[in-house]
Amino acid sequence: MSHGARVIRTGVSSGGPAAPPPVTVASSSAGSGAGLMDGGYFRSCAGMLKVAQMISLLIGFISVNNSSWTDYSAYSFFQIVTMCDLVMILFFYIMHIFRVYRKLTCVSWPLAEFLHYLVGTILLLIGSIVAAAKSYNITGLVAGATFGFLATILCVISMWSSYKVSCITQSTSK
Numbered sequence: 001m002s003h004g005a006r007v008i009r010t011g012v013s014s015g016g017p018a019a020p021p022p023v024t025v026a027s028s029s030a031g032s033g034a035g036l037m038d039g040g041y042f043r044s045c046a047g048m049l050k051v052a053q054m055i056s057l058l059i060g061f062i063s064v065n066n067s068s069w070t071d072y073s074a075y076s077f078f079q080i081v082t083m084c085d086l087v088m089i090l091f092f093y094i095m096h097i098f099r100v101y102r103k104l105t106c107v108s109w110p111l112a113e114f115l116h117y118l119v120g121t122i123l124l125l126i127g128s129i130v131a132a133a134k135s136y137n138i139t140g141l142v143a144g145a146t147f148g149f150l151a152t153i154l155c156v157i158s159m160w161s162s163y164k165v166s167c168i169t170q171s172t173s174k
Contacts, residue, residue: 036098041097053158075131078128078148125152
């Protein structure tokens, strides 16, 4: 069994007539690649996880926003972190749905998403801890902190699954 480099021809050479490309399993399973949107991402685990993150962040933001505050700096930090995370998760969600990562290959999208989750999760955890500590049993603030912790857990799961998939895929593809 040889482990040397192999050349795989994917297109037509310049010296011969144009032949139709061979049909492979990979190209037939990606038959929906011609459309504008990736319909499979809506139903994927990563897509549903992003939607759950966005919903929990939005509920946490609304709960804190509609409550009477006792500490302005703690809850304004929580609101800023939840909105920034929500916008970034929505950005990556739209990027996956419209397959922007295929057109902009100059950016390492898995690394960018991993770093976003790393920084966003740490800030969200800090904001949720501070919000829970300063809630003084006010129902809306406790609910906001609870949904902040839920979003933190969902972000950790998403970060772990993306790291696991990218590392295992790269290490086993040898």
